[in-house]
Amino acid sequence: MKATAGTIDLGEFEFENGESIPSLEVAYETYGEFEGDNAVLVCHALTGSAHVANRRLTDGESPVTGGQARAWWDDIVGPGKAVDTKEYYVVCTNVPGSCYGTTGPSSENPETGEPYGTDFPPVTVTDWTRAQREVLNELGVGRLHAVVGGSVGGMNVLEWGKLYPDDVRRLVPVATAARLDPQCLAIDAIARRSIMTDPNWNGGDYYGVSAEGGGSSDDSDGGEHPDHGLALARQLGHVMYLSKASMEQKFGRRAAGRDAAQDVFPSDPAAGFFPYRDVESYLDYQADKFVDRFDANSYLYLTRAMDNYDLAGGYDSDAAALAAFEGEALVISFTGDWHFTSEQSESLADAFREASVPVAHHVIDSDHGHDAFLVEPENVGPPVADFLSDGVEGRAVTDTAEDEDEGSDFAPVHTSLFS
Numbered sequence: 001m002k003a004t005a006g007t008i009d010l011g012e013f014e015f016e017n018g019e020s021i022p023s024l025e026v027a028y029e030t031y032g033e034f035e036g037d038n039a040v041l042v043c044h045a046l047t048g049s050a051h052v053a054n055r056r057l058t059d060g061e062s063p064v065t066g067g068q069a070r071a072w073w074d075d076i077v078g079p080g081k082a083v084d085t086k087e088y089y090v091v092c093t094n095v096p097g098s099c100y101g102t103t104g105p106s107s108e109n110p111e112t113g114e115p116y117g118t119d120f121p122p123v124t125v126t127d128w129t130r131a132q133r134e135v136l137n138e139l140g141v142g143r144l145h146a147v148v149g150g151s152v153g154g155m156n157v158l159e160w161g162k163l164y165p166d167d168v169r170r171l172v173p174v175a176t177a178a179r180l181d182p183q184c185l186a187i188d189a190i191a192r193r194s195i196m197t198d199p200n201w202n203g204g205d206y207y208g209v210s211a212e213g214g215g216s217s218d219d220s221d222g223g224e225h226p227d228h229g230l231a232l233a234r235q236l237g238h239v240m241y242l243s244k245a246s247m248e249q250k251f252g253r254r255a256a257g258r259d260a261a262q263d264v265f266p267s268d269p270a271a272g273f274f275p276y277r278d279v280e281s282y283l284d285y286q287a288d289k290f291v292d293r294f295d296a297n298s299y300l301y302l303t304r305a306m307d308n309y310d311l312a313g314g315y316d317s318d319a320a321a322l323a324a325f326e327g328e329a330l331v332i333s334f335t336g337d338w339h340f341t342s343e344q345s346e347s348l349a350d351a352f353r354e355a356s357v358p359v360a361h362h363v364i365d366s367d368h369g370h371d372a373f374l375v376e377p378e379n380v381g382p383p384v385a386d387f388l389s390d391g392v393e394g395r396a397v398t399d400t401a402e403d404e405d406e407g408s409d410f411a412p413v414h415t416s417l418f419s
Contacts, residue, residue, distance in 0.1 A: 001078065001085045003055035005029045007101055008138050010131065015096075019121035022110055026135050027094040027101025031055060031077065032085035039141045040088045040388070041132060041168075042077060043149030043156035045374075046237075046302055047294055049100035052092040053077040053085065075377035082381035083148065083388065093135050095156075097123035097301040102131075105297035106207065118204030123301055125152070125309045129159040133167070143167050146388055150174035150373040151340065152306040158322075158348075162311065165324035170391065172384060174332040175373040177344035178311035178318045178351065184339060187240055188303045191233035195296050198229030204297050230296040231264050231287035238286050243336035243369030247279065256281035264288050311351070318351035329359040330387040330397055332373070332380065339370040349399075360392045360399035 006028065013024035029050045032038075042052050054071045077083040077090055094102040097120070105120040136144070147168050149157045154176025161171050180188075200206055206225050242250075255275035264284045315321040329352045333345035342363050352359035362383045366372040373380055386394025 001031055001055065002033055003029065003031045003053075003085075005050070005055070008135050010134050010138075013096070013131070015121040016124045016126050017122050021103065021116075021121065023103070024096060024131065025101075025103050025107075026096070026131055028135055028139075029053075029055070029092050030139070031090040032088055034089040034139075034141065037143070037145060038088050039136070039144050040083055040090050041136070041144055041147045041160075042073065042083065042090060042092045043128075043132075043147065043153035044072065044092060044094070045149075045151035045153045046306060047098075047290075047299070048072050048094075048153070049098070050092045050094040050102075051100075053090070073374070076381055076384065082377070082385040084385070088145065088388070089141075091136065091139065091141065093132050095123070095128040095302070096131050097127075097298060097305065099295035099298040104295070105204065105301060106295045115207040117207065117297060120297070120301065123305050125155050125159050125305055126163065128156055128305070129163050132156075132160075133164060144169065146170040146172060148172040148174070148384065148388075149176075151176055151370065152302075152309070154340075155306065155309045155311075158311050159309075161325040161327075161329070162321045165322075165326065168325075169327045170387065171325070171327065171329040172332070172387060173329070173345075173348065174380065174384075175334060175337055175340050175345075175370060176348075177340045178348050179309060180307055181344070184240065185307055187236055188307050191236045192300050192303060194232035194236070195226055195229035195300060198226035198296075200224045201226040201229060201296065204300075206296070225291070226296045227291040228265065230291050230294070230299060231284075233296075233299055234287045234290040234294075235283040238283060240339045241370040243338065243367055245336060245367035246369050246371075249367065251277065251279040251282060254278045311348075317354075318348065319354035322351055322355040322357060325355065325357055327357070328387075328391045329357055330383060330392065331359060331361045332364065332383060333361065334364050334366040334368065334370070334372040334376075336367045337370045337372060358392045360387070360397045362398055363400045 007025045010024045010026060012020055012022055014020040027050045031053055051071050052073045054074045079086050083090055094100045096102055097104045099106050105116050107116055109116045144167060147157045147160045154173035157171050157173040160168050195201055256278045264287050311318045311321050331345050331349045333342040335342055346361055349359050349361035364379045366376060368375055382396035386396040
């Protein structure tokens, strides 16, 4: 599999709010050979990177993992997999505002020589989409065969159908919705407050300044980073990503033992009497890993972008926003996902139907919760592969709405991994 990785400098970039930065560098990876009409753009989720699939490095090339231990969708993207890199030219870019190679709050502002911090302009899903369009232009890619993505990456997919309806044939929004519901908005707000109330956040200016006046993210040059606040934010996120059933299956009420404790948070005075549970150990472990690889300001910016997204923004309805799109769509949801529910996905499918877009809503019966789109390749892969090949007529693509006129009754088409 031919693969490339790098950054593209888009030059001055104006964000949706009207502010500009002098240079926007976007990290990207490509896989496979471009043949003019076989390009597939994959959109990553909230804290993902351009490193969507494992790739063979050329001689002398340093490994590029986007700060992650492994490629985040390697079970779906690659030779012979659902998004087959022997057939498709796959592109994945890291979104503006992130900290995995694309310009964001932790990047150096060329006008000051210091990190942007909270002087970085607010970013939106529309900004992500426009930046992706410009990167594809630089790569010589015009019309896309498909855009695929999960979670907020699925919102990114929807924005392609809204913003560039003539530039893509097929849309695959997975485990997503046209907008976030109030419960998830509330949890995200608490997560951001956990960061901003950490004394080390310091108004977003925690990167430190060297004696020479240059910006640095090294703690030795300045104060501590807001690791406790970011850890709490990540723990809230993980609770959203799991379902009740999956948490019962993974952890129950089992005690983990004191040896399992992570040095993330101080213990409360009564901790020595009560058990330290498996679920606490899991959350502490995930938080500990996350603060080593992600930037707190980026987390603030990216969650704001997700929370603010509204497919109908600027239009009378979701259907009106999709009216100019003349391709096909496959919506995939999971029964155990309460972050983005199957009911929300069915509403999205209804919007495609109202816009006269051929669509299938494929509901997967899963206890894994929101994480299912990452951890169930055996259930996600077949409908994606068949839709990319044959559209809504693909043999594994099933519209599980029993009554398209009502658009509300639907049934899962796969059994649970835990059944």
